[in-house]
Amino acid sequence: MSRRTMPKKHKKPVADHSAERKTRKCLMCGKPFPSEWAGERVCRKCKSSAAWRSA
Numbered sequence: 001m002s003r004r005t006m007p008k009k010h011k012k013p014v015a016d017h018s019a020e021r022k023t024r025k026c027l028m029c030g031k032p033f034p035s036e037w038a039g040e041r042v043c044r045k046c047k048s049s050a051a052w053r054s055a
């Protein structure tokens with residue numbers, strides 16, 4: 001029973017973890033900002049203003 005060394009064909013995508021932290025455009029000011037998670041679409045500056053909530 002001979003064991004063949006398997007060639008590494010399967011390469012894991014390197015840029016997989018970058019999905020969490022992504023540079024997005026703020027919906028309020030339109031400026032690019034580093035969003036900490038996928039659902040964050042407003043930069044912290046606009047968020048702190050709290051004006052976007054009642055928009």
Ligand SMILES: [Zn+2]
Nearest residue numbers: 026029043046
């Ligand atoms: Zn903003």
